Amino acid sequence: MRQADFRAALLDPSRPHPPGLTDPQGRPAGRRFNVYRNNVTVSLVEALKTAFPVLRKLVGEEFFAAMALEHVRAHxxxxxLLMLYGTDMPDFLARFPPVSHLPYLPDIARLELALRESYHAADATPVAPDRLAAIPPQDLANIRLRLAPALRLVRSDWPIHAIWVANMKEAPPPRTVTAQDILILRPEFDPEPHLLPQGAAPFIAALAEGKTIGTALDAAGDFDLNATFALLVSGGAIIDIATETSA
Amino acid sequence: MLDRQTEPGLPPAPGVGYKPQHFTALMQDPGPVRWLEIHAENYMGEGGRPIAQLRHLAERFPISVHGVGLSIGGEGPLDRDHLDRLRRLCDWLQPASFSEHLAWSTHDAEFLNDLLPLPYTEETLARVCAHVDEVQTRLGRKMLLENPSVYLDFAESNLGEIEFLSEIASRTGCGLLLDVNNVHVSCTNRQTDARDYIDRFPIDLVGEIHLGGHDEDVDDAGAPLLIDSHAHPVVDPVWQLYERTISRAGPLATLIEWDNDVPDWPVLADEAERAARILDRVTA
Structure with a gap:
């Protein structure tokens, strides 16, 4: 037996069983081989169900299970590390004709992946708020902030925050189609998706790349800097402060 | 009969497979449970709640790290990145035991998430031994290798499972993990005698026992087909095989495995209590 043949037949039910597999009397293995087929696909579909609770609610359990099976066989x-299985889901959804009328699904998948990455990301201790307060205003532009490993930024042309909240917290669904950006913060162990002030995402993205606050501000247009900073501080997202001269 | 400390350091007492929903109960009153087993792959993240909980548990209980993703029976080379992750976990956790399966799960970098079977031949024996050597060298510790649940036979197999496992242990110095439910499942499926399997197993090499539940089905000919599921209580025939095993071996670290449809803590604690009673009775 070659494991390549075994593997191919596991994931493709239209293929014949690999040769040389038998029952105790030497007859073809039949249903005995299907135990493995079933174990593989059922366990991986379960992993995707655990990973994407909001997608499941949006498309329904039965549809999700059938779609997840196709995903498992294709990807x-x-x-x-099954904790991070499903990174192909956004692209899979974008190319899966039965959900082409739900164009926000890939972004919801990206949000759910980012929440899981955040859950398993490294721990970090936030800087004391008085360290931030102690920075002279004239120095702020030259400061670089190190952000927590569990921080994730998810940008979307769709109201993904409202969709997420409606499905996880039983709030009413969004009434308007607006672009929403999400900042995921994990003050202790539970990642929480926060709606970012409009226009703040380029600023956060630049900070995360290690740019100075001044450069990050230049990268963004108008946005509510105070609210954005308050969010970063309350979520324990700033874990170190470095001045320009040390860079 | 030797009253030995099981190698390399689990207490000869009941343990359970750790599930996060049991964290508080375990920290408050573990009952008969003296040690815990974790699936290595669930604790390979960088941080967060799983790692924090494990640090707390490890201060209180000896931990057994049980891998489910190394694919020791695979045709291809071991995944070096995965082996490195395993080493990092063992380095900080310093578990009392590390074990893996006589099975494969990865092919061409695809992870199939099941313990897939292999034929028992000189060729597969040499390959498994090379992989066990590599694991033990990389981790710098002795490992235990677990007998599988199997559902079919390979026409090309020309070695018996016990002979195969014994030879691996002899060539690599690894120990064995005897899953008594797997013995019951495999022997039923192969239509062989489970008591004979227990009696012939190289018991001195066993560092840990697994007990768990299974599903029942039938094959195309209507013969019983048992499926390892870890979703039910341990059945009476498996308890009887366990008692037979302990009578031969003396007390051994004994794990209750319940991974799917996980029950509330008291149900799991009762299963551990039943193992504790058998351990006490046999050694009294």
Missing amino acids: PPRSP
Whole structure:
């Protein structure tokens, strides 16, 4: 037996069973091989169900299970770390004709992936708020902020925050189609998606790349800097402060 | 009969597979449970709640790290990145034991998330031994290798499972993990005698016992087909095989495995209590 043949038949039910597999009397293995087929696909569909609770609500359990099975067969995991399985889901959804009328699904998948990455990201201790307060205003532009490893930025042309809240917290669904950007923060162990002030995402993205506050402000247009900073501080997202001269 | 400390350091007492929903109960009153087993792959993130909980648990309980993703029976080379992750976990956690399966799960970098079977031949024996050597060298510790649940036979197999496992242990110095439910499942499915399997197993090499539940089905000919599911209580025939095993071996670290449809803590604690009673009775 070659494991390549075994693997191919596991994921493609239209293929014949690999040769040389038998029952105790030497007859073809039949249903015995299907135990493995079933174990593989059921367990991986379960992993996707756990990973994408909002997608499940949006498309319904039955549809999600059928779609997840197609996803599993097209994109089996590339790593034994199933906690991060599903990174192909946004692209899969974007190309899956039965959901082409729900164009926000790929962004919801990206949000759910980012929440899981945040959950498993490294711990970090935020800087004391008085360290931030102690920075002279004239120095602020030259400061670089190190952001928490669990911070994630998810940008969308769709109201993904409102959709997420409506499905996870039983709030009413969004009434208007507006672009929403989400900042995921994890003050302790539970990642929380926050709606970012409009226009703040380029600023956060630049900070995350290690740009100075001045450069990050230049990268963004008008946005509510105070509200954005308050969010970063309350979510424990700033874990170190470096001045320009040390860079 | 030797009253030995099981290698390399789990207490000869009941343990359970750790589930996060049991964290508070375990920290308050673990009952008969003296040690915990974790699935290595669930604790390979960088941080967050899983790692924090594990640090707390490890201060209180000996931990057994049980891998489910190394694919030791795979045709291809071991995944070096995965082996490095395993080493990092063992380095900071310093577990009392590390174990993996006689099975494969990865092919061409695709992870299939099941413990897939391999034929028992000289060729597969040499390959598994090379992989066990590599794991033990990389981790710098002895490992235990677990007997699988199997559902079918390979026409090309020309070695018995016990002979195969014994030879791996002899060539690599690894120990064995005897899953008594797997013995019951495999022997039923292969229509062989489970008591004979237990009696012939190289018991001195066993560092840990697994007990768990299974599903029942039938094959195309209507013969019983048992499926390892870890979703039910341990059945009476498996308890009887366990008692037979302990009578031969003396007390051994014994794990209750319940991974799917996980029950509330008291149900799991009762299963551990039943193992504790058998351990006490046999060694009294």
